[in-house]
Amino acid sequence: MAKRFDLRRQTGFSEIAWFCLFALYAPILMLVVFSFNDNRSVVKWTEFSLRWYYEAFDNDGIRAATAISLKLAFVSAFFGTIFATMAALATTRTKPYKGMYLAYAVINQPLMIPEIVTAIASLSLFALIKQLTGVTGIGYLMLAHTVFTIPFAYMPIRARLEDMTLTLEQAAADLYAPPTKVFWKVTFPLLIPGIVAGAMLAFVVSLDDVIITLMVAGPGETTLPIFILGAIRRGITPEINAVSTILLVASIVFVAIFFLVQKKRTK
Amino acid sequence: MNQPQDTTPAISVRSLVKTFGRGAEMITALNNVSVDIRQNEFFTLLGPSGCGKTTLLRLIAGFELPDQGEVLLHGKEIAHLPPHKRPVNTVFQNYALFPHLSVSRNIAFGLEMLGWDKAKVTATVERMLELVKLEPLANRMPDQLSGGQQQRVALARALAPEPRVLLLDEPLAALDLKLRKDMQLELKRLQDETGITFVFVTHDQEEALTMSDRIAVMSNGLIQQVGTPHDIYYAPETRFVADFIGDINIIRGEVNSTSDGSMQVTxxxxxxxxxxxxxxxxxxxxxxxxxxxxxxxxxGAPETLSARVTDNVFFGAGTNIHLMLNNGQGFIVRIQGQESGCKPGDTVAIAIERDAAKVLDN
Structure with a gap:
């Protein structure tokens, strides 16, 4: 009897799978484990303790960096998602127009451009503006983050719009809804899962960004990843493990929300 | 009952042209189509896929704009109005119920958009739920309904704003046969009860014959024939109509003599x-x-065609006897039941009912 092809029946499948999972998660697991180590060492286990977490919470530098990171992530995810939603509508809910594919490519291009290039480009542009206007502050960092979160937020929103049949909007128009009502009564409520997913993704990429932040951030604008980066120059301590674990958990939570809303929409 | 009758057509389509694409890939969906749809009529646009029937419906609804021509609704030109300004409603093929709104909110949607006051909306929604027999499901969400129930909600939603004309785009296509038969009668009942003009699109000729007051048979962006189901079935004007509707024998004839609208044909x-x-x-x-x-x-009886039996095909309600005529063309005779009394190879004579033979245009 012919059996259906199943990759899992191939020789060595589970061994390879386990190896890949190990390679992916062993370092992270180690980092997490040693964040609970009651010792200065990050390689030699002695005893379970939350002491590094207390220390991290007591560290003013970490607290300030966390506050900046969160503020930055909220602001950039908020505005990035709004712009991404508008872009997604403009590339799916319009009659095909000349340059639509170009627009689509342009919106996604930042994902392909090496981040260091974007970072240096932003740095030079902002330096020029600062020189011309004399305006300084965290606004530049927020602007830079907003811009690079747009393509991340754009993807799930566009996917959602493409899944939504145009017939629903036509049905609303057929039932006497003028275009703005069609949007707010039908398109928008149905788009919410996409928007939430996009916002989560935007939030996480902003929260985790290093390179662009490193270039654009002014004095005192230290985000959590930048703080960690600075701290390890002075040697890795379990405190860094603890902070990294917190950042990891935060990222996992947001990505989990992203996957949950994504899953719900395919139901 | 001697009120003067308003004979303005509910929908009057004049010289409508609609193309899609451009250059070598241009498709002419409607090629100069004109038709009048009477008030309170159950009118069906029938044809194979790609014949332009759905395009015609979408032009009436306002989802497409014509390249040329006019669409008149009760004598008023509407071809260039957006959909939300046309007093017509559509039942979509896949129902297009708003998944985030309950059954009653779906039905209320059009009424709220029209700015009706709350009490009137509530009363109308209740009346509509009653009309389509869905009162117990008022608070369900669309994904908790069966296909047939969704169909009824879509109907109620489209009928609630009391449109001048209801457009139905193959609304029964997704239902199974049994349910489809029930819904055909249900639709006919709704049309009778509401007195609204129905324009119904289908590719199913049996469905069209069952439900319609009049049918327009379409192919290749043209209307081939408009007529009652009886006309369309028994008096097809073109070969396409004859072929498309039911089983039919098309045989060759030679014109021997003609006289004033009639002719002798062998x-x-x-x-x-x-x-x-x-x-x-x-x-x-x-x-x-x-x-x-x-x-x-x-x-050997006079006025018969002689033929040889080639096959008997039983199909449940009757039997088709496949024959071959003297000139080599095939011919089918349908009888009730299963006993044809003849077997392949037998020679038989065929008598044709008076007025049953119809000369086709081409």
Missing amino acids: LAGDLEMTLAGTASVGQSVAVAIRPERSHFAVV
Whole structure:
């Protein structure tokens, strides 16, 4: 009897799978484990303790960096998602127009451009503006983050719009809804899962960004990843493990929300 | 009941042209289509996929704009109004119920958009739920309904704003056969009860014949024939209509003589009949005859076609006897039941009912 092809029946499948999972998660697991180590060492286990977490919470530098990171992530995810939603509508809910594919490519291009290039480009542009206007502050960092979160937020929103049949909007128009009502009564409520997913993704990429932040951030604008980066120059301590674990958990939570809303929409 | 009748057509389509794409890839969906749809009529646009029937419906609804021509609604030009400004409503093929709104909120949608006051909206929604027999499901969400129930909600939603014309785009296509039969009668009942003009799109000829007051048969962006189900079935004007609707025999005839709208035609070189139509003497014409309007007769009887039996095909409600005429063309005679009394190879005689033979235009 012919059996259906199943990759899992191939020789060595589970061994390879386990190896890949190990390679992916062993370092992270180690980092997490040693964040609970009651010792200065990050390689030699002695005893379970939350002491590094207390220390991290007591560290003013970490607290300030966390506050900046969160503020930055909220602001950039908020505005990035709004712009991404508008872009997604403009590339799916319009009659095909000349340059639509170009627009689509342009919106996604930042994902392909090496981040260091974007970072240096932003740095030079902002330096020029600062020189011309004399305006300084965290606004530049927020602007830079907003811009690079747009393509991340754009993807799930566009996917959602493409899944939504145009017939629903036509049905609303057929039932006497003028275009703005069609949007707010039908398109928008149905788009919410996409928007939430996009916002989560935007939030996480902003929260985790290093390179662009490193270039654009002014004095005192230290985000959590930048703080960690600075701290390890002075040697890795379990405190860094603890902070990294917190950042990891935060990222996992947001990505989990992203996957949950994504899953719900395919139901 | 002697009120003066308003005879303005509910929908009047004039010289409508609609193309899609451009250059070599241009498709002409509607090629100069004109038709009048009467008030309170159940009117069906029937044709194979790609014939332009759905495009015509979408032009009436306002989802597409015509390249040329006019669409009049009760005498008023609407071809360039956006959908939300046209007093017509649509039942979509896949129902297009708003998944985030309950059954009653779906039905209320159009009424709220029209700015009706709350009490009137509530009352109308209740009346509509009653009309489509869905009162117990008012608070369900669309994904908690069966296909047939969704269909009813879509109908109620489209009927609630009391449109001048209701457009139905193959609304029964997704239902299974049994449910489809029920819904055909249900739709007919709703049309009677509401008195609203229905324009119904389908590719199912049986559905069209069952439900319609009049049918427009379409192909290749053209209307081939408009008529009552009886006309369309028994008096097809073109070969396309004859072929598309039900089973039909199309056999060759030679015109022997003509006189004032009628002519003597020899069918299959065998039987001479007087048929309505105009053609020149000696011309070859196509003659259509329904299988159920021809019968067996005594072999050698006058005014019969002789043929040889090639096959008996039982299909439940009857049997199709496949025959071959003297000129080599195939012919089918349909009988009730299963006992044909003849077997392949037998020679038989076919008598054709009076007025059953119809000369086709081409």
